[in-house]
Amino acid sequence: MLYLDNAATSPVRPEVLEAMMPYLTHRFGNPSSHHTVGEDAAGALAEARARVARVLGMRPGDIVFTSGGTEANNLAVKGIALGRFQHGGSRHLITTPIEHESILESADYLRRLHGFEVTHVPVDTAGRVDPDAVARAVRDDTALITIGYANNEVGTVQDIPALAAIARARGVPVHADAVQAAGWLPLSAPALGVDALSLAGHKLGAPKGTGLLAVRGRVPVEPLLHGGGQERGRRSGTEDVAGAVGIATALELAEAGRAEASARVAALRDRFVARVLATVPSARLTGDPVRRLPGTASFTFAGTSGEAVLLELERRGIVSSSGSACAAGSDEPSHVLVAMGVAPEVAQTAVRFTFPAGLDQPLDSVAAAVEASVSAVRSGG
CATH class of the missing domain: 3.40.640.10 (Type I PLP-dependent aspartate aminotransferase-like (Major domain))
Incomplete structure (x- = not known):
């Protein structure tokens, strides 16, 4: 996992x-x-x-x-x-x-x-x-x-x-x-x-x-x-x-490892984001593309169910979330995305990936799993 x-x-x-x-x-x-x-x-x-x-x-x-x-x-x-x-x-x-x-x-x-x-x-x-x-x-x-x-x-x-x-x-x-x-x-x-x-x-x-x-x-x-x-x-x-x-x-x-970890993880995250955006046509990055936390990559996938994408990702061994854990279980769209102008039905397709400071591996396999998960959800299985 x-x-x-x-x-x-x-x-x-x-x-x-x-x-x-x-x-x-x-x-x-x-x-x-x-x-x-x-x-x-x-x-x-x-x-x-x-x-x-x-x-x-x-x-x-x-x-x-x-x-x-x-x-x-x-x-x-x-x-x-x-x-x-x-x-x-x-x-x-x-x-x-x-x-x-x-x-x-x-x-x-x-x-x-x-x-x-x-x-x-x-x-x-x-x-x-x-x-x-x-x-x-x-x-x-x-x-x-x-x-x-x-x-x-x-x-x-x-x-x-x-x-x-x-x-x-x-x-x-x-x-x-x-x-x-x-x-x-x-x-x-x-x-x-x-x-x-x-x-x-x-x-x-x-x-x-x-x-x-x-x-x-x-x-x-x-x-x-x-x-x-x-x-x-x-x-x-x-x-x-x-x-x-x-x-x-x-x-x-x-704090002791912050500068090195931030630079390293941000570089990995950027490669991950680029791969997802290039291979999943419906993917849209949410948040500022530059002024963002090094470990955060969040997307919407219009036309899918965010919950279904999460379940398919977990079946493939990747645990992520749809947003704030403090709002888990709510049927309401993210108040953050709605305030940013995202349509409520699109906001409900959000998936957030947040990486650890100790991340030291390529994320191509994760990006591929995201692509496969979105395709699987769209095809119905």
């Missing part, structure tokens, strides 16, 4: 599991406990926080460990927006219609329960947001701009520094969902110009259920979880020390 659904999740790296194991066994203390066992756990947690901060170019106190990317995005959108509202009455949010569901649903929660106005800045047919359009959308009462660094379905990469410069000029915090970008794109917050970044461990080789929000200390954040005041009062609850060590280790490993 060839697993090409790494945007959904990736296997835990052996080095990560090894680093976590002591904190799952004999070094099991609660970091809030005031004895030697607890202090040992607190030291490991502090070290993990500092390691993450070094990679992101932030302060250790800026790092909030969470249960994953969804919680990190919820804390960013709800927490920052409500914090800004409490400190100045701002009640306006800017995002795009192609964001992950955890962003869009958080924005809708603010609209429904707290009276926020939400502006969804449109994207073009490649999934790109125009910084000038964002600039026009900013108002005096804008509390937050939240835009994904790289789209989870089509892989389009946004010009985050340009968007952040607009926000900075107007005194508006900007958050980037960097869950899909981690391991492929630079994550230095100062270079990107952002105030907050979300990451998920299981996209990097850490376990599911690990994640973090990096948010500058000067940005007010209203906590979503209340209790003992852990994470500097921004997320109460006993910290997952093993998970923090795991995501810190995975992030360091990914």
